[in-house]
Amino acid sequence: MNKRRSQKERSAETSAKLMSSTIDLLHDQGITRTTTSDIARHAGVSRGALTHHFASREAVIGASVAEMLSKTARDLHRFAEDFMARGGSSDEIVDYIWQMMDDRLFYVTMEFLPEARHNDDFRADLIPTVREFHAGLDAIWTALAARAGAEPNHTRTVMNATMCLVRGMISQTVLRPDDPVYYASLLQFWKGQVRQHFPIEPAEPASAGSAARIR
């Protein structure tokens, strides 16, 4: 509508479109099949615009991934605050994490992880953002630990195990597709395990219908 936009606005908007497109394509067609032309086309700009904003293909991908992780970290902090305020259950946390990871986050991660493993610069640029992401996770589990009066160190172990389990589950969906029951039951099992470590409110079994929504 507003025809005249400042340069900063134009620039930020184009960058954002490019980064969001990059994540879309990483998820939909994989990192190897995603060319800079694809990214520009999907964002509705020229390849020239892309090279104007990002020095190289590696740079677009790196920036896009960092952006995605930052955004997710912010979401985590918001959830932690909310969780702390109303006092949720550990089951809820497991569900939230599964949904977050299954909602593209870890599928996109699986795309760039090999690149990170073999490209030292790429990996080094990423690590700070990953730490930021983990701080978001910490916030959630710290909230739970405070509520259940659990030891922080042990809480962190359970948190890390949960993250690893979910990562592994999503990896498996690639070569074991179309089996929602399998993943739901694994998640159910895991919630039981976690509950052991945070023995809070028995919670009326009537409303136990918060089963995991899978895929």
Next chain:
Amino acid sequence: MNKRRSQKERSAETSAKLMSSTIDLLHDQGITRTTTSDIARHAGVSRGALTHHFASREAVIGASVAEMLSKTARDLHRFAEDFMARGGSSDEIVDYIWQMMDDRLFYVTMEFLPEARHNDDFRADLIPTVREFHAGLDAIWTALAARAGAEPNHTRTVMNATMCLVRGMISQTVLRPDDPVYYASLLQFWKGQVRQHFPIEPAEPASAGSAARIR
């Protein structure tokens, strides 16, 4: 030594060298950086030899991965037999699985998983071999269940959780490197959890020094 080899021998040997080189390169430099020239050079043959044995790049990689999984499945069955014969502990199984996955298996898997996700033919060719691999796993845990008198279904759940956990742990090593203590303690935690489900021999705590060898 033996100068004269039959054609079959020559052929099989060259194929084996090519497949083994492919796995080496997938692990060392990643799937995207691995060209057919690289594979041939590493195997000490010409690119012509490679194309003689495999129709395409995709074919070499697919065959190499299938070969790797088959071999690992055979190892699993051997371990299961041995385990059954002498009656080992659940800790031992967790250690064995970690070592197996950390010894290149899952690093290589991380390389081809994205390809499998986006290439239907590649994935379809792989799935039978993956099932074969899982049969090997089943053999081990069935042995344990029989020994501990546990319910097979529940055993399978613990097994699947273990596999997912280890997959996730190895994924994490990429962006959280050089922290063996972290991975060792997670594994330690998990062994405790698994032990709960298979309450067998308390085992003299004197020889509890079978801690995980990490990386």
Next chain:
DNA sequence: CGATAAAAACAGCCTTGCTTGTTTGCAAGA
């Protein structure tokens, strides 16, 4: 305020290097 210069955002082409699959040539074993 209006014109104009400068800078930034953007478009599109072009070249180069790399990789893959194909084809041709040759030697070793059946």
Next chain:
DNA sequence: TCTTGCAAACAAGCAAGGCTGTTTTTATCG
């Protein structure tokens, strides 16, 4: 000799990065 295993040159496509030209916004000056 005839097939099979391998070597090496060949052909073609593609994608990334670099380069040049155009439009839009911002700054400067009369």
